[in-house]
Amino acid sequence: MAFQDEVEALAQAYLAAYAAEDAAGCAGGFAEDARLDTPFGPPALGRAAIAEAHLEWFEEPECDKRMDVVECGCDGALGWALLRWSAEVDGPQGGAVRAGGATLATLRRGEDGWRFHRMALIPDP
Numbered sequence: 001m002a003f004q005d006e007v008e009a010l011a012q013a014y015l016a017a018y019a020a021e022d023a024a025g026c027a028g029g030f031a032e033d034a035r036l037d038t039p040f041g042p043p044a045l046g047r048a049a050i051a052e053a054h055l056e057w058f059e060e061p062e063c064d065k066r067m068d069v070v071e072c073g074c075d076g077a078l079g080w081a082l083l084r085w086s087a088e089v090d091g092p093q094g095g096a097v098r099a100g101g102a103t104l105a106t107l108r109r110g111e112d113g114w115r116f117h118r119m120a121l122i123p124d125p
Contacts, residue, residue: 003074006114007081007107011067018065021058027051031108031115038121062087067103079107079114085121100124 001009010029017025027050030036036044036053044053065087072081086100101123108117 003079003114004069004072007069007072007079007083010107010114010116011069011083015065015067018054023051023054023058026054029116030119031110031117034115034117034119036116036119036121039123040121060089062089064088066100070102074107074109077109079109081105081107 014026014029017023017028027047030047030050032047034045034047034050036050038044038053041053041056044050066085068084070082070084072079074080081103083103083105084100085103086098088096089099091097101121103119103121105119106117107114109115
């Protein structure tokens, strides 16, 4: 399978877990020692902390989350990906608005496939 296909499959598995509000499933796409940086809280260090962060995120009304691979590449067991993400959220004036941003991630390939190793979420201005 081509690397981009694997990153897209990883993103789709994440989205399915997110839609099911499965925090462990969301964190399962990350390496055990992963780091997730977001503007929504402190960095999440490790898979358990990433699952905890997702439990908090599920409390916020959000639907129709999407992730699209913009560009990616790999060299051996190391990879990188630029993704666009968006979701329907409550707007400041009421009603739903589409919010989104970019994600820059590094990935590592282990015995069980590719996993996100470092990820930074950057919201659109």
